[in-house]
Amino acid sequence: MKRDSALVAYSSSDESESDSLTPPPKKRKLPVLSATLVGPLHVDDPSLHQGRTRTTPHIDGQFAAHIYISVPLDRDSTLFKLLCKILESAKTMTPTLHNFWSASKDNEPELHISLSRPIYLRAHQREDLKRTVKLIAEKTRPFTASFARISELVNDEATRIFLALEIGAGHHELTTLTTSLMPTLRAVRQQEFYASPRFHASFGWALLGRHASSPNPDNATNSNADRPPIASTSIKSDSSNSSASLVPDEHPKITEFPPALLPTLNEQYGPSLTGSTAKSFDISEISIKIGKEVSRWCLNGTCSA
Incomplete structure (x- = not known):
């Protein structure tokens, strides 16, 4: 029986020479996407936000969220008038102090009692x-x-210092809500x-900066959150006169509140704050803000918005 011979193909010298001279195909450049598809580059401008800076970089497709209790402030209410007086007195010691409602477009201001730190969600x-909060x-x-x-109180990033009203009654119930989350x-x-x-x-809030000859305070302990960026605890500087120093900036910054500020405010306005006219308020709903959308649910599920 005759075996078939294996056939092997050999290229001729002409073919190999021709192949080596053939230039590789050019890579085609992909067309540049239209600006309408890419979208504008997001740039934060602190000058548009009273010198505040974003502490978490903007990411497309990510939504900042915040869960809180809203306390409406009627401009004719005793509490609102009291807060205005407190801020007016505080500004005599800290002229760079801002309130939360003068720059707001809302007709009626409100206070926020935070139940979460800033939350960052995908779509x-x-x-x-929202279903969980409901x-x-x-x-x-x-x-x-x-x-x-x-x-x-001071935010976690030590970029802002806040004047705040601490909760007395209701602390236990608020703790239960945060635990549920x-x-x-x-x-x-x-x-x-x-x-x-x-x-x-x-x-009230002011921009916080570091004194030229002092390091960042290292004895601040995280505490609570309010509006982004979220508030934590008080700063205690080792420098006795650093509170009067301003860091040169387009938006002046302080290193701390003057030591006499809180004792003075509590002595002058504490009795009115805890007195019968502004002592207690009802908490009847939970709010969540995701991006620019705000949803509210009444406690016991009696209503939703």
């Missing part, structure tokens, strides 16, 4: 968080709270609320 996570509201009975004293925050890989929260409502 598909928004409805899940369920918590449905299971929670309305309760009464009160403010106990005027305090100072923990499993959902863990599920979306967000920071839980502070272990020992100081629930509060901020009503």
Whole structure:
């Protein structure tokens, strides 16, 4: 039986020479996307926000969220008039102090008692968080709270210092609400609320800077959150006169509140704050802001918006 011979193809010298002279194909450049498809580059401008800077970079497709209790402030109410007096007195010692409502477009201002740190969500996570907040509201009975004293707090990034009203009555109920939120925050890989929260409502703020000859304070401890950026605890500087120093800037910054500020304000306005005219208020709903959208649910699920 005759075996077939293996056939092997050999290229001729002419073919190999021709192949080596053939230039490789040119890579085609992809067309540049239209500006209408790419969208404008997001640039933060602190000059448009009273010198405030974004502490978390903007990311397309990510939504900043915040869960809080809203305390409406009628401009004719005793509490609102009292806060205006407190701020007016505070400005005599800290001229760079701002309030939260003068730059607001809302007709009626409100205070926020935070139940979360800033939360950053992807688009598909928004409805899940809203459902969680709604369920918590449905299971929670309305309760009464009160403010106990005027305090100072600093945000986690040490870029702003706040004048705040700390919560007295209602602290236990607020703690229960933040505890109920923990499993959902863990599920979306967000920071839980502070272990020992100081629930509060901020009503004044100033930009915070470092004194030219002093380091950043290292004895500040995270506490609570209000409006982004979120407030934590007071700063205590080792320098006795650093509070009067301003860091040269287009938007002046302070290193701390004057040491006499809080004792003076609490002595002068504390009795009115804790007195019968402005002592307590009802908490009857939970709010969540995602991007620019605000949703509210009444406690016990009696209404939603």
